[in-house]
Amino acid sequence: MSNLVKTCLFALLFLGTAHAAQPSSAGPAASPTDTSEVLTPSGLPVPRFVNLKHDQTWGRVGPSKDYPVRYEFNRRGLPLKVIAETRDNSWRKVQDPDGETMWIHRSQLISSNRALVKEDDVYIRTKPSESASVRAKLQAGVIVRFSDCTDLWCTVEAGGFKGYATRQAFWGIDLSN
Numbered sequence: 137m138s139n140l141v142k143t144c145l146f147a148l149l150f151l152g153t154a155h156a157a158q159p160s161s162a163g164p165a166a167s168p169t170d171t172s173e174v175l176t177p178s179g180l181p182v183p184r185f186v187n188l189k190h191d192q193t194w195g196r197v198g199p200s201k202d203y204p205v206r207y208e209f210n211r212r213g214l215p216l217k218v219i220a221e222t223r224d225n226s227w228r229k230v231q232d233p234d235g236e237t238m239w240i241h242r243s244q245l246i247s248s249n250r251a252l253v254k255e256d257d258v259y260i261r262t263k264p265s266e267s268a269s270v271r272a273k274l275q276a277g278v279i280v281r282f283s284d285c286t287d288l289w290c291t292v293e294a295g296g297f298k299g300y301a302t303r304q305a306f307w308g309i310d311l312s313n
Contacts, residue, residue, distance in 0.1 A: 177225035178242075180218075185308045186228070187248035188214045195238030199227035206238045213250045213279045215308025216240070233307045251290075251308035253278040258306075260299040264289035272297035282309060 176182050188209055195207035199222045219237065220229035227239050233252050253274045261268040264286070272295065274280070280294040285303055292301045303309060 176221050177223055178221055182218055182220060184218050185215050185251075185310050186218055186230070186245040187250045187308070188212055188216065189244055189246040193240060193244045195230070195232075195236075195240050197238070199229070199239040201241075203239065207232070207236065211279075213248065215248075215250055215252050215279075216245070217308075218245075249282050250279050251282050251292075251306035253280065254305055254307050258301055260292060260294065260297050260301050262299055264300040268300070271299045274301070280306070282306065285309060 188211060191210060191212045193209045194205045195209065196203040197206050214232075216230040216232055218228045219231050221227070226242060228242055228245060229237060229239050230245075231237050233254075253276055256275050258274040258278075259270045260272040260274065261270055263269075274294060278294055280292045280301075282290040282292050284291040288303055289300045290303050290306070290309065292299065292306075
């Protein structure tokens with residue numbers, strides 16, 4: 137497998153990258169516990185969004201340290217979607233913003249209020265309105281803090297700028313809220 141390099145640019149914040157690790161010898165076949173019910177081993181709903189807790193996190197082919205590393209993430213706060221949990225509640229099968237799936241130990245994840253900008257030229261505005269003044273312009277790949285979301289708008293903060301941005305511009309905000 138060739139290296140996959142995901143780069144994100146943003147002038148105001150330092151951002152890391154995630155890249156695919158070279159495959160090593162194949163481990164045992166993964167047996168994911170894929171649930172779509174609210175009742176899971178953790179008691180939390182699946183799917184749901186979480187964020188990377190540390191600057192360096194490994195995503196594995198299967199739910200154990202015996203499986204080879206598939207991705208190495210170097211980006212604290214990156215949102216991931218939990219799509220399954222192991223029965224012992226130790227591992228999470230996650231999907232990254234590009235749709236790649238892997239397993240990460242639960243100790244490496246945190247519930248947080250961070251989301252990823254999906255497209256270029258997302259504006260932070262002074263009010264939740266398309267006609268409101270612009271405070272900042274964000275590019276794809278920026279991680280923002282969010283709060284107080286409605287169907288259309290969220291309060292966001294990035295690079296010292298705080299205001300409102302359209303909810304649809306982000307990946308990592310639970311749509312059921």
